[in-house]
Amino acid sequence: MAGPVSPLAPASFPTLPPIAGVRLAAAQAGVRYKGRTDVMLAELAEGTSVAGVYTRSATRSAPVLDCQQKTGGAATGRAAFLVNSGNSNAFTGRAGVEAVEALCAAVADVTGIDAGRIFTASTGVIGEKLPHERISAKLGELTGALHEGALEEAARAIMTTDTFPKGATAEIEVGDARVRIAGIAKGSGMIAPDMATMLVYIFTDAKIAQPALQDLLGQLTDRTFNCITVDSDTSTSDTLLCAATGASGVDVEGSAAFADALEAVMLDLAHQVVKDGEGATKFVEVRVTGAENDDDARKVALAIANSPLVKTAVAGEDPNWGRIVMAVGKSGAAADRDKLSIRFGDIVVAENGWVSPDYREELGAEYMRRAELVIGADLGLGQSTATMWTCDLTKRYIEINADYRS
Amino acid sequence: MAGPVSPLAPASFPTLPPIAGVRLAAAQAGVRYKGRTDVMLAELAEGTSVAGVYTRSATRSAPVLDCQQKTGGAATGRAAFLVNSGNSNAFTGRAGVEAVEALCAAVADVTGIDAGRIFTASTGVIGEKLPHERISAKLGELTGALHEGALEEAARAIMTTDTFPKGATAEIEVGDARVRIAGIAKGSGMIAPDMATMLVYIFTDAKIAQPALQDLLGQLTDRTFNCITVDSDTSTSDTLLCAATGASGVDVEGSAAFADALEAVMLDLAHQVVKDGEGATKFVEVRVTGAENDDDARKVALAIANSPLVKTAVAGEDPNWGRIVMAVGKSGAAADRDKLSIRFGDIVVAENGWVSPDYREELGAEYMRRAELVIGADLGLGQSTATMWTCDLTKRYIEINADYRS
Numbered sequence: 001m002a003g004p005v006s007p008l009a010p011a012s013f014p015t016l017p018p019i020a021g022v023r024l025a026a027a028q029a030g031v032r033y034k035g036r037t038d039v040m041l042a043e044l045a046e047g048t049s050v051a052g053v054y055t056r057s058a059t060r061s062a063p064v065l066d067c068q069q070k071t072g073g074a075a076t077g078r079a080a081f082l083v084n085s086g087n088s089n090a091f092t093g094r095a096g097v098e099a100v101e102a103l104c105a106a107v108a109d110v111t112g113i114d115a116g117r118i119f120t121a122s123t124g125v126i127g128e129k130l131p132h133e134r135i136s137a138k139l140g141e142l143t144g145a146l147h148e149g150a151l152e153e154a155a156r157a158i159m160t161t162d163t164f165p166k167g168a169t170a171e172i173e174v175g176d177a178r179v180r181i182a183g184i185a186k187g188s189g190m191i192a193p194d195m196a197t198m199l200v201y202i203f204t205d206a207k208i209a210q211p212a213l214q215d216l217l218g219q220l221t222d223r224t225f226n227c228i229t230v231d232s233d234t235s236t237s238d239t240l241l242c243a244a245t246g247a248s249g250v251d252v253e254g255s256a257a258f259a260d261a262l263e264a265v266m267l268d269l270a271h272q273v274v275k276d277g278e279g280a281t282k283f284v285e286v287r288v289t290g291a292e293n294d295d296d297a298r299k300v301a302l303a304i305a306n307s308p309l310v311k312t313a314v315a316g317e318d319p320n321w322g323r324i325v326m327a328v329g330k331s332g333a334a335a336d337r338d339k340l341s342i343r344f345g346d347i348v349v350a351e352n353g354w355v356s357p358d359y360r361e362e363l364g365a366e367y368m369r370r371a372e373l374v375i376g377a378d379l380g381l382g383q384s385t386a387t388m389w390t391c392d393l394t395k396r397y398i399e400i401n402a403d404y405r406s
Numbered sequence: 407m408a409g410p411v412s413p414l415a416p417a418s419f420p421t422l423p424p425i426a427g428v429r430l431a432a433a434q435a436g437v438r439y440k441g442r443t444d445v446m447l448a449e450l451a452e453g454t455s456v457a458g459v460y461t462r463s464a465t466r467s468a469p470v471l472d473c474q475q476k477t478g479g480a481a482t483g484r485a486a487f488l489v490n491s492g493n494s495n496a497f498t499g500r501a502g503v504e505a506v507e508a509l510c511a512a513v514a515d516v517t518g519i520d521a522g523r524i525f526t527a528s529t530g531v532i533g534e535k536l537p538h539e540r541i542s543a544k545l546g547e548l549t550g551a552l553h554e555g556a557l558e559e560a561a562r563a564i565m566t567t568d569t570f571p572k573g574a575t576a577e578i579e580v581g582d583a584r585v586r587i588a589g590i591a592k593g594s595g596m597i598a599p600d601m602a603t604m605l606v607y608i609f610t611d612a613k614i615a616q617p618a619l620q621d622l623l624g625q626l627t628d629r630t631f632n633c634i635t636v637d638s639d640t641s642t643s644d645t646l647l648c649a650a651t652g653a654s655g656v657d658v659e660g661s662a663a664f665a666d667a668l669e670a671v672m673l674d675l676a677h678q679v680v681k682d683g684e685g686a687t688k689f690v691e692v693r694v695t696g697a698e699n700d701d702d703a704r705k706v707a708l709a710i711a712n713s714p715l716v717k718t719a720v721a722g723e724d725p726n727w728g729r730i731v732m733a734v735g736k737s738g739a740a741a742d743r744d745k746l747s748i749r750f751g752d753i754v755v756a757e758n759g760w761v762s763p764d765y766r767e768e769l770g771a772e773y774m775r776r777a778e779l780v781i782g783a784d785l786g787l788g789q790s791t792a793t794m795w796t797c798d799l800t801k802r803y804i805e806i807n808a809d810y811r812s
Contacts, residue, residue, distance in 0.1 A: 055735075057732070057735030057736055058734065058735045058737075058739070058740070058741035058742075058743070059731045059732065059734055059735030059741060059743045059746070060735065060743075088728075090728070090731070091728060091731045091743065091756065091759065091760060091761075092759075092760055093744070093758060093759040093760030094759070094760075095760065096760075125728060126728025126729070126731060126732060127727060127728040127731065127756065127760070127761055128761075231714045231715065236731065236732055236735055308637045308714070308799075308803070308807070309637065309807055312803070312804050312807035312808045313807065313808065315804065315808045316807070316808025318808065321533060322494075322496070322497060322531065322532025322533040323532070325465045325496070325497045325532060325533065325642065326463070326465065326532065326642055328464065328465055329461075329463030329464045329465030329466065329642055330463055330464075331464075333464070334464070335464035335465060336464075337464070337465045337466075337497065338499070340465070350497065350533065352499060353497065353498075353499040353500070354497060354498055354499030354500075354501065354502075354533070355497075355533055355534075393714075393804060394804060394808075395801040395804045395805070397714070397718070397804075398718050398721065398799065398800060398801045398803075398804065399801070401714070401715055401718035401719065401722070402718045402719065402721045402722025402724065402800075
């Protein structure tokens with residue numbers, strides 16, 4: 001399963017600061033993979049608010065259903081996140097529910113945390129019984145190893161087809177105090193809104209009540225994880241959890257600076273997921289402008305970002321703008337061929353219903369050789385805009401998915 | 407561009423009977439390809455009704471817009487179809503419209519057919535000016551060569567990435583008389599409803615007024631060409647034309663036998679398009695049952711048939727039913743994990759929210775080695791059903807589309 005690291009990967013994992021009130025650990029439970037960590041535990045101190053956003057799949061996994069039930073309310077007691085890779089515990093019937101209950105009970109037993117504040121997630125193959133006792137057997141080791149500096153270890157333990165661990169951080173100053181945010185994510189295939197298929201854990205020492213954090217997380221998800229697509233397929237396990245420990249003592253409710261910082265962390269992680277898209281060699285930003293309304297803008301952006309023909313053209317470094325016109329046309333959004341214009345970066349490719357008089361194929365071909373591209377489509381009809389991020393579609397995607405059981 | 411013939415291709419092109427009132431010819435106009443035919447002309451006798459169904463793309467091509475304008479009405483004079491491959495004359499602005507007008511005028515000039523009864527189509531690269539004068543230059547040669555037995559020649563002339571020409575036929579007896587139907591199609595990539603991306607020409611010597619033929623064609627399209635998908639991308643050029651010359655003297659308005667025969671020809675051609683899906687090695691029928699309503703049934707069928715993860719699993723002969731569960735979940739249709747069941751052919755794979763107790767991986771693996779597969783999903787919620795046909799997603803699809811300018 002281990003393939004070469006994505007050419008779009010960051011040079012190194014970022015230095016993530018410890019977040020006061022958060023301790024983590026990873027272990028090798030042997031759920032499916034051998035010779036690597038596959039389970040992570042995060043322990044969250046008294047005073048923590050937990051907010052969550054989950055897949056809307058009608059066949060979502062047992063852990064997702066359990067987390068949804070536990071999300072909300074005013075509780076701020078200690079909490080824990082327990083995540084394994086290698087098996088998604090999805091479509092596992094009654095046994096799946098029992099596995100989640102057994103794991104929560106075991107964590108509660110070892111840590112003394114209320115089972116209602118224990119959030120599990122599982123990622124990997126669908127439809128196979130989760131060997132939860134292998135995970136429970138590691139809880140003593142995990143709790144013994146908990147420490148504040150283990151974010152990278154945790155990021156590595158939750159990887160499946162990911163070729164690099166994903167982390168991001170931001171910091172804001174409020175008066176003399178400092179608020180830190182650090183997040184980790186996994187995700188590589190089965191990535192599509194809503195919401196982008198992945199596991200994401202964000203930790204902050206900010207102080208914020210659960211309802212406010214939940215609202216903020218939902219809004220920011222729409223602008224970040226719900227704006228990426230790798231393959232249009234939506235996971236049964238998507239889980240985004242944000243824990244605010246309050247340990248900084250800084251109340252951030254209504255703080256624009258905090259919202260911006262949290263959005264930056266989420267966007268960074270979302271981009272990293274696309275950059276680790278299975279087989280990806282190009283990172284593509286699709287910018288739609290001039291749509292009649294927001295819904296149309298998003299439809300067009302998604303049609304371009306998900307089009308196999310656009311994505312294979314990008315893979316082949318072919319400035320095949322005709323396929324972008326095709327994708328606009330099929331989107332279902334209002335479009336007028338003669339008002340539509342297409343750009344590669346700043347290069348005007350097509351306008352007024354035809355190729356631009358100044359456009360030359362060499363300009364497009366040169367542009368397509370970049371690792372990071374911007375495809376622009378202006379519909380010329382209104383003021384609405386949408387941005388989506390995607391990657392190219394290569395033979396490596398086929399290799400990974402024709403062979404890997406996910 | 408010429409690759410190996412699809413492993414799913416029929417052993418040979420079928421023997422198509424001449425259709426009284428229809429004469430065809432093909433020629434090498436050098437629009438884009440060298441050393442092969444790339445233009446076909448069909449001449450339809452006095453008394454012909456012409457019905458058409460077209461792409462719903464908002465960026466449809468100039469010839470499609472022209473054909474739409476000409477479709478309908480009570481006219482039954484002589485008519486002609488002129489089709490070229492290699493250039494789609496789509497997104498070519500004013501020049502595109504002028505090319506269509508010039509071609510229609512030229513055909514009218516050479517044949518004496520009213521320009522309002524001349525239907526053109528173009529298929530191939532988007533956004534490049536159609537060198538229509540190369541086609542006009544061949545009209546003398548084409549009209550001189552017109553003959554009733556040229557359906558296969560015509561099928562070959564309209565191919566683009568197709569690896570085999572597509573034809574189908576049916577015959578019904580009405581009393582002592584005989585009604586014949588013969589059709590040809592092209593299509594391989596950019597295939598998705600609505601409607602399946604392709605050019606299709608069906609000829610019959612049946613007698614039927616335009617409005618009745620148009621109604622019938624629309625209904626049958628929903629059960630045939632609108633039920634296939636190769637890559638979820640919708641062409642700007644999709645055109646299905648049916649010409650009924652009336653030469654048999656048999657009035658088929660309201661005839662169930664004729665409708666069945668026409669549907670059989672359309673379904674045969676639709677299946678051939680999927681079997682020539684770019685890079686296809688497997689032909690997959692997706693059968694959804696037990697949906698709450700027709701819309702949901704279709705959503706689920708389409709989600710499965712378009713899922714890159716399902717299609718790569720089929721390519722890898724991996725009985726990865728978890729991905730089918732995923733596709734059901736993402737479809738947006740009402741689904742209940744615990745009522746859903748999944749089948750490979752007659753093999754019950756999953757039911758009651760989990761893998762079936764009788765299912766063994768070897769059974770699924772054995773089944774997946776077939777060239778033609780049936781994936782069944784029963785939602786267990788109602789009586790609605792839908793069937794879609796698709797193919798697998800292989801590296802060859804990427805090769806074809808990363809390199810070919812379509």
